[in-house]
Amino acid sequence: MPSSPAASARRWKLPVLAAAVLLAGAAVPGAAAAPAPGATVPATASAAPAGGAVTAYDDTYYAAAAGKTGTALKSALHSVIRNQTKISYSAVWDALKTTDQDPANSANVRLLYSGASRSKTLNGGDVGDWNREHVWAQSHGDFGTSAGPGTDLHHLRPCDVQVNSVRGNKDFDTGGSAVGGAPGSYTDSNSFEPRAADKGDVARMILYMAVRYEGTDGWPDLEPNDAVTNGTVPFHGRLSVLKQWNEQDPPDAFERNRNELIYNRYQHNRNPFIDHPEWVESIW
Numbered sequence: 001m002p003s004s005p006a007a008s009a010r011r012w013k014l015p016v017l018a019a020a021v022l023l024a025g026a027a028v029p030g031a032a033a034a035p036a037p038g039a040t041v042p043a044t045a046s047a048a049p050a051g052g053a054v055t056a057y058d059d060t061y062y063a064a065a066a067g068k069t070g071t072a073l074k075s076a077l078h079s080v081i082r083n084q085t086k087i088s089y090s091a092v093w094d095a096l097k098t099t100d101q102d103p104a105n106s107a108n109v110r111l112l113y114s115g116a117s118r119s120k121t122l123n124g125g126d127v128g129d130w131n132r133e134h135v136w137a138q139s140h141g142d143f144g145t146s147a148g149p150g151t152d153l154h155h156l157r158p159c160d161v162q163v164n165s166v167r168g169n170k171d172f173d174t175g176g177s178a179v180g181g182a183p184g185s186y187t188d189s190n191s192f193e194p195r196a197a198d199k200g201d202v203a204r205m206i207l208y209m210a211v212r213y214e215g216t217d218g219w220p221d222l223e224p225n226d227a228v229t230n231g232t233v234p235f236h237g238r239l240s241v242l243k244q245w246n247e248q249d250p251p252d253a254f255e256r257n258r259n260e261l262i263y264n265r266y267q268h269n270r271n272p273f274i275d276h277p278e279w280v281e282s283i284w
Contacts, residue, residue: 055275062272069282077211077272077279084212084269086147092132092156093123099261100158103254110254112157112201113167113194114182125161133159135202136209137169141220141234148219152212153262154271155205167192171228171237172202172245191228191238200249203242204273207280210236211272224284239284246273246280 058066065076087095097120102108108117112133122129135155143149159167163182176188184195194202206224215221220234227237251274259274273280 057270057275061270062275065272065279071283073279074211074283078214078216081208081212081269081272082214082217084152084267087151087153087266088147089132089145089151092151092153095153095266096132096156096158097123098265099153099258109158111163112159112198113163113179113185114160115195115197116160116181118158118160123158127162129161130158131161131164133157133164133167135205136222136236139169139232140230140236141213141222142232143219148217149209149213149222152209153266154208154212154259154269157205169231171230172206173228173238173241196249198249199245200247200251200277201255203246203249203280204251204255204271204277206236206242207246207273207284208271211283212269243280243284246277250277 055062061080062077064080065073068076097109100109101120102110102117105117107119109120109130110117111130112135118130123131125131133156134150135157136149138144138150141149145151149155160181163179163185166179166182166187170187170190170192172193173191174186174193176186176191176193179185179187179192182195184197186193193199209222210224213219213222222234222236224239224242225235225237226239227235230237255274259271263270
């Protein structure tokens with residue numbers, strides 16, 4: 001059951017504010033300084049819509065979410081984030097070279113599940129390359145790579161080819177054997193556990209997809225559940241574990257920077273759980 005708004009606010013106040021301070025001092029590589037078309041960023045922000053830290057988008061982008069919790073909050077956020085610019089699957093290659101650029105080396109991208117830094121030019125399908133990982137597995141709803149959930153940058157990340165193959169279409173859970181090439185990640189027959197530094201990122205990507213795609217625009221209604229045997233149904237688990245990961249690994253400067261780039265430069269929509277991770281508990 002969702003925690004109370006007051007409890008969520010207490011839990012997230014310090015880590016979210018700290019991450020926001022980091023973001024304020026971080027440069028956004030390759031992104032325009034202005035917000036997305038039609039968006040206005042106020043000089044000061046009012047109280048956060050459902051408790052927690054204040055963001056610059058609360059009075060504008062998230063105005064419809066003000067004061068809401070539970071299913072009402074989920075519905076309001078869906079109405080906001082469904083308005084996006086879609087890109088092609090081939091365009092994802094170049095987009096990831098910007099959104100996931102290694103802050104320490106502009107010639108490289110940072111890989112999901114391992115944290116490794118790899119040359120942007122090594123994108124492909126061979127051993128040693130990186131490819132496009134669908135964090136919400138394509139088969140969980142059978143949406144493929146068509147423009148929409150199959151090309152949504154909010155859940156597409158660069159990943160080592162072999163590590164991506166090991167993850168496959170497994171649900172997320174804890175335990176298993178160590179994954180070669182991804183220190184700190186584990187897998188078993190039906191689940192995958194990312195390294196600690198990626199746990200929260202994975203949770204927020206999965207839950208973004210569950211709010212963005214509600215079966216209203218020709219795509220399946222994607223929903224989280226507590227199973228690890230979802231196969232081709234439009235569900236992804238394990239929700240109870242994802243909620244824990246969201247709390248254990250709050251958004252950092254890299255994840256927030258990525259959200260800004262997708263919003264400003266590519267899709268013009270945001271992952272609300274990066275801006276307000278306390279909304280996870282409010283909805284689920």
